[in-house]
Amino acid sequence: MDTDFIVIGGGIAGASAGCALAAHGSVVVLEREDQPGYHTTGRSAALYTENYGNRVIRVLTIASKPYFTRHGFLSPRGVLWLARADQGAAIDRALVEAKAFPQRFEEVAKAEALRLLPVLEPDYVGRAILEPDATDMDVHGIHQSFLKGLRDAGGRLVTATGDAVARRGGGGWEVETRQGAFRAPVVVNAAGAWADVVAAAAGVRAVGLVPKRRTALTFDAPADMAVHGWPMALDVDETFYFKPEAGRVLASPADETPMAPCDAQPDEMDIALCVDRIERATRLRVRRITHKWAGLRSFVADKTPVVGEAPDAPGFFWCAGQGGYGIMTSPAMGRCVAALATGGDLPEDLRAMGLGRGDLAPQRLQRTA
Ligand SMILES: Cc1cc2nc3c(=O)[nH]c(=O)nc-3n(C[C@H](O)[C@H](O)[C@H](O)COP(=O)(O)OP(=O)(O)OC[C@H]3O[C@@H](n4cnc5c(N)ncnc54)[C@H](O)[C@@H]3O)c2cc1C
Known part of the structure; x- marks a missing residue:
């Protein structure tokens, strides 16, 4: 051998x-x-969160943290989980799931959500959860x-x-x-x-194994806003997310389109969906997409x-x-x-x-x- x-x-x-x-x-x-x-x-979004996926994923994630912290691969970000008024049940479910693990995951008042992420459309937000310890990863x-x-x-x-x-x-x-x-x-x-x-x-x-395409894009942040300190915004039903990325905004429609393994490319319909969802939830206006891409997230049953x-x-x-x-x-x-x-x-x-x-x-x- x-x-x-x-x-x-x-x-x-x-x-x-x-x-x-x-x-x-x-x-x-x-x-x-x-x-x-x-x-x-x-092609990832580079987020570390202990509130994602099932019990096994959460255990593997928590057990990975010491390696990341030892090498300085994590930097502060936080996640604001967002729900419209009609998504209250999903917020309740997320709070129950998080209880089995020790990390901080707490509902915040709408006013606090708007203070943390001033670009949110006030009429859009019903309830919100803050996960302060989620981080960006290098x-x-x-x-x-x-x-x-x-x-x-x-x-x-x-x-x-x-x-x-x-x-x-x-x-x-x-x-x-x-x-x-x-x-x-x-x-x-x-x-x-x-x-x-x-x-x-x-x-x-x-x-x-089923590879599923996920699309992402970046666009220019509003010139009059300091976006760097924003938490990531994540729809509680995972239909979109956005976060600051090197002075711009990185966003995704959180699509999961099954396909054969390939060099995945973004689909224009998913890009349009992403822009629409973010413009409904916020006062952001996507005038120029600076970069777009897609990658395959592969799942078994x-x-x-x-x-x-x-x-x-x-x-x-x-x-x-x-x-x-x-x-x-x-x-x-x-x-x-x-x-x-x-x-x-x-x-x-x-x-x-x-x-x-x-x-x-x-x-x-x-x-x-
Ligand atoms: C938009 C998006 C956002 C994401 N966000 C996050 C996130 O925030 N946090 C997170 O943890 N994860 C995230 N992910 C998921 C994460 O990126 C994947 O789970 C991870 O990269 C999978 O790694 P991998 O090594 O299995 O796959 P890959 O990186 O695809 O590596 C597999 C490699 O195998 C090679 N290969 C295949 N067949 C052969 C062969 N026959 N011979 C030799 N080489 C071969 C391929 O060329 C490829 O380089 C995201 C993914 C996407 C697409």
């Missing part, structure tokens, strides 16, 4: 897994593109820190591999690429939206990541289904992959928060398939 572990995919998932695995043996991370952040990892810095950790431990990132194809052979796995062939007893599938494609090529049963050995393929490990939380869960996800791929159980801090292997295992999907 050439190496102990091969990781397919060099986005945040593959980089974090590669970095964590490098403490246990030799690692090669294979990335199809010239740049490892080219797909979803380089996504590039996080990704690079995992790649540096990989290199420092003697691991390698190989880019421009084309579609790496894994096949069983020689008592382990052989992976063919444009940069040559690699052999290892363990292969980790961290191919983002392509994870089921990689599995199919390897003869491994799929987990039912229960919207929970898949980490663990494929039941039908010894030595083939999943690290997929990161959905809309793949950056903020990445340090914990990488540690889970390394623990399981080296024959151990989930890391102790995660188990102490109630996470079990079954929560992440691919078997749970194949049982219900």
Whole structure:
């Protein structure tokens, strides 16, 4: 065997897994593109929030925070969750869900919401929740820190591999690429939206991954407003969000359009929807869009990541289904992959928060398939 572990995919998932695995043996991370952040990892909204997704996501997010704070990757932002008068039930639901976790998540008076985000249209806002401890993340810095950790431990990132194809052979796995062939007893599938494609090529049963397009854009902030200190505004039913971004405003219609894995591009209808929703909720007027893009957030049926050995393929490990939380869960996800791929159980801090292997295992999907 050439190496102990091969990781397919060099986005945040593959980089974090590669970095964590490098403490246990030799690692090669294979990335199809010239740049490892080219797909979803380089297209996120860069928000860290502990009030997003189900229990498993929240545990993985909370367990990732120490890594981010240790390296200085978080900066203050806050999130203001917004509801119109007819969305009161959604606000009540969000407050109940947040109770199971210790972070601050409190309803604020409408006047306070308007003070925090003066650009809101007063007639639009019914109720609001403030999550003061949500932060911005330095996504590039996080990704690079995992790649540096990989290199420092003697691991390698190989880019421009084309579609790496894994096949069983020689008592382990052989992976063919444009940069040559690699052999290892363990292969980790961290191919983002392509994870089921990689599995199919390897003869491994799929987990039912559905890539969903999400659109984002930036536009000029009003010249007479200091936007930098605004919290992110997030519709409680997740139909739009916006936040300051390098002197401009970053916004999304929070679309989730299922599609085959691809280099996702923004759709003009989603851009128009985004502008309409933001102009209804605020006094912002979108006169010039400075940048627009789209990325694929990939989910399995229960919207929970898949980490663990494929039941039908010894030595083939999943690290997929990161959905809309793949950056903020990445340090914990990488540690889970390394623990399981080296024959151990989930890391102790995660188990102490109630996470079990079954929560992440691919078997749970194949049982219900
Ligand atoms: C608009 C938007 C906003 C988001 N906001 C947030 C946010 O605020 N916070 C958050 O935590 N998350 C957010 N996300 C989600 C987050 O970006 C993803 O969960 C995360 O980037 C997924 O990382 P990944 O490594 O799995 O995928 P990717 O970054 O897509 O990496 C997968 C890599 O695998 C490579 N690959 C695929 N097939 C092969 C093959 N056969 N051989 C070799 N390489 C292969 C691809 O080229 C790709 O580079 C957002 C996403 C979008 C689109």
